[in-house]
Amino acid sequence: MKILILSQLTKLFGPLRALDAVDLEVAAGERVALLGHNGAGKSTLMKIVLGILDGNGGTVQVAGHRPGERVAREMTAYLPENVAFHPALTGREQIRLYLRLKGEPAAKAAELLERVGLTAAMDRRIGTYSKGMRQRVGLAQALIGRPKLMVLDEPTSGLDPVSRHDFYTVLDDLAREGTAILHSSHALTEVEARTDRIAILSRGRLVANDTLAALRQAAQLPIQIHLVARHGEADAVAAQLGGTRRNGSRVELTCQPAAKLASLSAITGLGSAIEDVDVIPPSLEALYTFYSQGSAQ
Amino acid sequence: MSRLLAAAAAEFRIALRNRWVAIAITMMVLFAAVLSAAGTAPTGDLGVDRLTITVASLTSLGVYLVPLIALLMSFDAIAGEQERGTLALVLTYPVQRWQLVAAKFLAHLAILALAVVCGYGVATIAAFAVDPRSLAGLAALFRLTWTSLLLGAAFLGLGYTVSALSRRSGTAAALVIALWLVMIVLFDLALLAGVVADNGGVFTTRIFPLALLANPADAFRLFNLAASEATSAAAGIGGAANAIPPLQALLSLTLWAIAAFLAAIAAFRRVQS
Numbered sequence: 373m374k375i376l377i378l379s380q381l382t383k384l385f386g387p388l389r390a391l392d393a394v395d396l397e398v399a400a401g402e403r404v405a406l407l408g409h410n411g412a413g414k415s416t417l418m419k420i421v422l423g424i425l426d427g428n429g430g431t432v433q434v435a436g437h438r439p440g441e442r443v444a445r446e447m448t449a450y451l452p453e454n455v456a457f458h459p460a461l462t463g464r465e466q467i468r469l470y471l472r473l474k475g476e477p478a479a480k481a482a483e484l485l486e487r488v489g490l491t492a493a494m495d496r497r498i499g500t501y502s503k504g505m506r507q508r509v510g511l512a513q514a515l516i517g518r519p520k521l522m523v524l525d526e527p528t529s530g531l532d533p534v535s536r537h538d539f540y541t542v543l544d545d546l547a548r549e550g551t552a553i554l555h556s557s558h559a560l561t562e563v564e565a566r567t568d569r570i571a572i573l574s575r576g577r578l579v580a581n582d583t584l585a586a587l588r589q590a591a592q593l594p595i596q597i598h599l600v601a602r603h604g605e606a607d608a609v610a611a612q613l614g615g616t617r618r619n620g621s622r623v624e625l626t627c628q629p630a631a632k633l634a635s636l637s638a639i640t641g642l643g644s645a646i647e648d649v650d651v652i653p654p655s656l657e658a659l660y661t662f663y664s665q666g667s668a669q
Numbered sequence: 670m671s672r673l674l675a676a677a678a679a680e681f682r683i684a685l686r687n688r689w690v691a692i693a694i695t696m697m698v699l700f701a702a703v704l705s706a707a708g709t710a711p712t713g714d715l716g717v718d719r720l721t722i723t724v725a726s727l728t729s730l731g732v733y734l735v736p737l738i739a740l741l742m743s744f745d746a747i748a749g750e751q752e753r754g755t756l757a758l759v760l761t762y763p764v765q766r767w768q769l770v771a772a773k774f775l776a777h778l779a780i781l782a783l784a785v786v787c788g789y790g791v792a793t794i795a796a797f798a799v800d801p802r803s804l805a806g807l808a809a810l811f812r813l814t815w816t817s818l819l820l821g822a823a824f825l826g827l828g829y830t831v832s833a834l835s836r837r838s839g840t841a842a843a844l845v846i847a848l849w850l851v852m853i854v855l856f857d858l859a860l861l862a863g864v865v866a867d868n869g870g871v872f873t874t875r876i877f878p879l880a881l882l883a884n885p886a887d888a889f890r891l892f893n894l895a896a897s898e899a900t901s902a903a904a905g906i907g908g909a910a911n912a913i914p915p916l917q918a919l920l921s922l923t924l925w926a927i928a929a930f931l932a933a934i935a936a937f938r939r940v941q942s
C-alpha cells in the first residue's frame with residue numbers, strides 16, 4: 373500500500389526551481405533514501421510533504437490526505453534537519469509535551485527516551501546536550517504514536533558510527549511494523565545497506581529512483597580488478613591483461629560490467645602467475661556523482 | 670483542550686527558567702515601590718483615602734509598564750521559534766495554530782497577572798500602612814487590576830502579530846519598541862499638541878475624545894480615572910475623560926484585546942516554515 377505519493381511536485385522560490393516536477397512514492401514498510409547535494413531540494417520536499425510549506429504545482433497525498441490536514445499530521449512523524457528544542461526544558465519535559473500534543477499519555481516519555489539511549493541524561497536541560505543527544509531526542513519524538521509515515525531530514529548527521537548503527541536498527545524495527553520511511557542524506561555510503569530504494573535529487577529534479585543494485589546496473593560504471601602477481605611476473609601479467617603495474621607485484625585493470633566474467637577467465641588462464649584477485653565494484657561516490665551530475669548536463 | 674494546556678504549561682516553565690517571570694515581577698514591584706515612596710509625602714487633605722490616590726498613580730504607571738512587559742514577552746514568541754528552528758517541528762503536530770497562540774497567550778497573561786498583582790500589592794500595602802481609610806479605595810484597585818490585564822492582553826496580541834509577521838526576532842524586537850513608542854508616548858504627545866494648537870475648536874471637542882477612545886492605553890486610563898472622579902486632578906487629560914462614558918472606554922479596551930488576539934492567529938496561520 374502506498375503511503376506517500378508525490379506527483380509532479382514543483383516548488384519555486386522566486387526564480388529558483390527548488391523542486392521540478394518530482395514524482396515519488398513510498399509504500400508501507402518501505403525505506404527510501406533521498407539523496408542529493410546541499411541545496412538539491414531535499415528539505416523543501418520534506419516540508420511540503422509535512423504541510424509546513426506550500427508547493428507551487430503538483431500534488432502530495434499522505435495516505436490519501438492532503439499534507440498538513442489533521443489526519444495526515446496524526447499519522448506522520450518528522451525529524452527536522454538540525455533539530456532544535458527549547459534549551460530550558462529537560463529531555464523528559466520536552467518529550468512529555470510532544471506526547472501530549474499527539475494525544476498520548478505523557479508517562480510514556482521515559483520509555484521512549486530509553487529506546488534512544490538517553491535514560492541517564494533525560495532530567496538534564498537540553499541546553500546542556502551534545503548535537504548527537506539532541507538528535508536522539510528528535511528521534512524519540514518521531515517514535516511517538518506508531519507513525520504510518522516517517523520523514524527524517526539528515527537524521528544521522530552529527531552521530532558517531534555506533535549511534536548511527538543504533539539509529540538504523542530502530543528504523544528497521546519500524547519498517548518491519550509497516551511504517552513508510554523517507555529519509556535524506558548527502559552520503560550514499562551511509563544509507564547503502566539500510567534502504568530499499570534510493571532516490572537522487574539534483575537541483576530540484578529527480579534523477580534516479582531505484583534499488584542500489586538496479587542503479588549500479590543502469591550506470592554501467594567500470595569495474596576495477598586488483599591483482600597480485602607472483603614475484604617478478606608483474607610486468608608480464610600487466611602486458612598480457614592490458615593493465616597497469618602499481619608496484620613490484622600489484623597490477624590494476626578496469627573493465628565494463630559486461631566484460632567482467634571474460635576478464636576473470638583471462639586472469640585464471642594465467643594460472644600460477646596470479647597469487648590473488650580482488651574485484652572492486654564502482655564506488656558509491658562514483659555512482660552518486662554519475663547520477664547527480666548526469667542531470668546537470 | 671488538554672493539548673492547549675500542556676503547551677501553556679511548557680511555555681510558563683520556559684518563561685520561568687528564562688527569568689521572564691522574575692524580570693516582569695521585579696519591574697512592576699520596583700516601579701510601584703518607587704511610586705509609593707514618592708507618594709508618601711503629605712499631599713494636603715484632599716478628603717480621599719491614600720489608596721485611591723495610589724490607584725491614580727498606578728494607572729499612570731500601568732499605562733507605560735504593562736504594555737511594555739507584554740510586548741517584551743511576546744515579540745520573540747513566533748519569530749524566535751522560527752529563527753531557532755523549534756517551530757517547524759511543532760507545526761507538524763496535530764495541534765491547531767490558534768491553540769499554539771492561545772497557549773503562549775495563557776502563559777504570558779499568567780506571568781503578567783503575577784507581576785501586576787505583586788506590583789500593585791506592594792503599593793497597596795504601603796497605602797494601608799499610612800492611611801487606614803484605604804479600604805475605600807479597594808474597588809478602584811480591583812478595577813485597575815483586571816483592566817491592566819485587559820490592556821496587557823491587547824499588547825500581547827499585538828506582540829504576537831508583529832512576531833508572526835517578522836521572520837527574524839531582531840526585526841520583531843525593533844518593531845515592538847517602535848509600536849510602544851508610537852502608541853504609548855507619541856500618540857498622546859501628538860494629541861496634546863493638537864489640543865494646544867486647536868485652542869478649543871473642532872479637534873478638541875470632536876476628534877480628541879474619539880482619538881483617546883481609539884487607543885487602548887488611553888481607553889484604559891480613561892476608564893480607570895473616570896471611574897473615580899476624585900483623581901481627575903492627578904491626570905493631565907482629566908478634563909477630556911469626563912466627556913467620555915467609561916463604558917465606551919471599557920468596550921474599546923475589550924475590543925482591542927479580542928482583535929489583537931484574532932490578528933495574531935491570522936498572522937500565525939500564514940507562517941510557513
Ligand SMILES: Nc1ncnc2c1ncn2[C@@H]1O[C@H](COP(=O)(O)OP(=O)(O)O)[C@@H](O)[C@H]1O
Binds near residue numbers: 385410415
Ligand atoms: N525559504 C526559502 N527561500 C528561498 N530559497 C530557499 C528557501 N528554502 C530553501 N531555498 C533554496 O531552495 C534550494 C533547496 O534547498 P533545500 O531544500 O534546503 O536543499 P537540501 O535540503 O537538499 O540541502 C536551495 O537552493 C535553497 O537555497
Ligand SMILES: [Mg+2]
Binds near residue numbers: 414415416525
Ligand atoms: Mg536540507
